[in-house]
Amino acid sequence: MAEPDQPEEQAPSTDTEDHAEKIPAMQSLLDNHFLLLFIGVAVPAVLYTIWGVMEVAHIPIAN
Amino acid sequence: MSNLMFRTCPETGLKVHGPAEALIKANAVVAVVFLLIGGLFGLLVALTRWQAIHLLPADLFYLALTAHGADVLVFWIIFFEVALLYFASAILLNCRLATPRIAWAAFFLMLAGAVMANVAVLQGESSVMFTSYVPMKAAPHFYLGLILFAVGTLVAVAVFFGTLVIAKQEKTYSGSVPLVTFGAVTAAIIAVYTIASGAIILIPTFLWSVGLVGEIDTLTYRIVWWGFGHSSQQINVAAQVACWYAVAALTVGAKPISEKVSRFAFLLYICFLLLASAHHLLVDPGISSEWKVFNTSYALFLAVLGSMIHGMSVPGAIEVAQRKNGFAHGVFTWLRKAPWGNPAFAGMFLSVILFGFLGGITGVIMGTEQLNIIIHNTLYVPGHFHGTVVAGTTLAFMSITYLVVPLIFRRELIFKRLAQLQPYLFGLGAMGISVFMMAAGTLGVSRRHWDMAFSDAPFSFDYPPAAFMMMGLNGMSAIVASLGGVAFIVVIVGSILFGKKRDDAFAKENPVIFQGSGATVAHHGDAGSLKIPGTTILVAVFFLSFVLYYFVNWKYLSEVWPLS
């Protein structure tokens, strides 16, 4: 998501060392709801739906 | 935007957006109406399957069962979940709801769809069960109703995501969203996949029903349809866990033991929970065991791991809070002295226990590829999902409603004694429904079946007498659950209409949410300080039951005819 006017994370002025520290990658992932949305749709779409329909498509014709 | 659209909640200090509040009310009220209708059909179904009563004739039984499924498995829970999404975004983030007008459009679309599907079923030409497997055909407006409902829901979910964007841009909160909101994000993500699957399969089916599409492959239908049918119940799992955390916070001041662990558990849901739609396809022809084993296990049971984490962190958070509230003695004093007279707390805790022991364990067992051979399409299946959706989700949603009425509708509860009794009555009934149907299923009894005595069949076959007794007990449990359901509706509707108005002054004097000391919500992030012996014992009992019952089922399977 674009945040044109304020590229930095919020960081109100009570700057301790803690605030200066970078946010861990996992925390950023969990805060990025649209990335999670993508993962949450893509994983089952590929592993369950697409793989499943391919299984059906590969069933041979009876002789 | 004008501040006139906001009020400040006298109890929580949250800024409450008026249009959001109105939408929450509308969606919650309609949800409860569908619970009433769907619950009534459910009672008729249970009284028909009680062979000594055998209430409805066959055609009406199948009609009632179709309506029961659609009304409670979809319309009740999803309307309520939309209310929860708006609450978790606009209210908890102190934000305005994105595009209330579009949210109202979504609401009316969902309502129109739900009513249309109900009309189609009641007209009698669409008794195809909630699953509507092709090539059995329903009236076109049955499918159309479901499609309209799905589109409306998708719009509502988009409004939720839009609200998250606005809250972030307008900086109405700082840092990460609250845990309950994160649970709602999880539910919303699951909802997107659910609705997409529903649309992908129901739109061609609708076109087929009006003659525009030639034939629909039955296996593909089942795969894609269950991406909708099962996943819709996974929205519940995420939403109900969010409710547990919310109710625990509001009733005893519980704070998550670890934000990291709880959120990670939700991430496991997002990634893997939906693969479990494969539970329904384990005895279908032609699908490889690789696909079956991988998907049915949620990729190495990682989503089950998520649930097991919540299963410790919810009661654990309650235990920590209760110990800080002054109930620190012994192992279970915190639990004995919990506010069992508060229907919100009682409903929530019963929901946690019943969901875990009845719904959770059995769900994993029937989702085991080979074990499914002795379970598929028996009454064990509805027994399981009455443990999850009724004893788990519905009870959780009821419990949070006891807080929504005073906080959002701003009315005092009427009939407080009845309200106190209600979660126990409903929980007991739901427990009975689940246990007795699973028992009958273990004896082989078919689900969705009007006559387990086979009186009109060309041959005779007798299920064991115990199975008939189980269905009688199931009917009695359904009556108990119905009484609990009616009590809920009487209390809630009565309170909304006739309850004493809670103005700000009154609310400050008579708070409904936990008024503990600040200590409760202080940090307890130190690894050495966590003391939850009671929860540890509860979790150990749960785990042992799980392991034991799991292997009991393998024993049952090993006695079946050799198959390969």
Next chain:
Amino acid sequence: MALTPPDDRLWWKQPLHGIELSWITISFLWGLLMFGMMVYWHLTGDQNLSNEAYRINPDVYAEKVEAAAEEYMVREDENSGMPVVHPPPGSDVYMLARLWEWWPILELEEGKEYRLHLSSLDWMHGFSLQPANINLQIHPNYEMVLTVTPDKAGEYGVVCNEYCGIGHHQMLGKLIVVK
């Protein structure tokens, strides 16, 4: 609390409590064991589905079932008049599902292996062999094949456990296992 943003800005860096870590580890290992159990049963267990299946036109399938019934019919059932078919052990045996019957009656020998073929001529049905408690989903256009070894003599009911319309509850078939 759960309704407000985390107090710690960097909540991911909070230490993990020992008890939580133990529970997560136990749960994860239990999950692996349950996954392994399915694989293990495929290797050593006696109850697995082969997943062998073919696309087939319902008319073609009906012809196959009828041909087999004609060849191996031993008698007619007294009440229903339905043929009782006793195919040789080790052979391919056929049953079909249609609104609302399972056809024909199969008579199998205890302890012998058969390749059982199942399919539907119209809607979906559920093959529920009782009280053996074997439950399979039967589709039209798909012929399912599995190897069965009846291990106990007796009369079995074939219940339809997938809803298939108003006659669903009358759809009861028969399978006999003789010594």
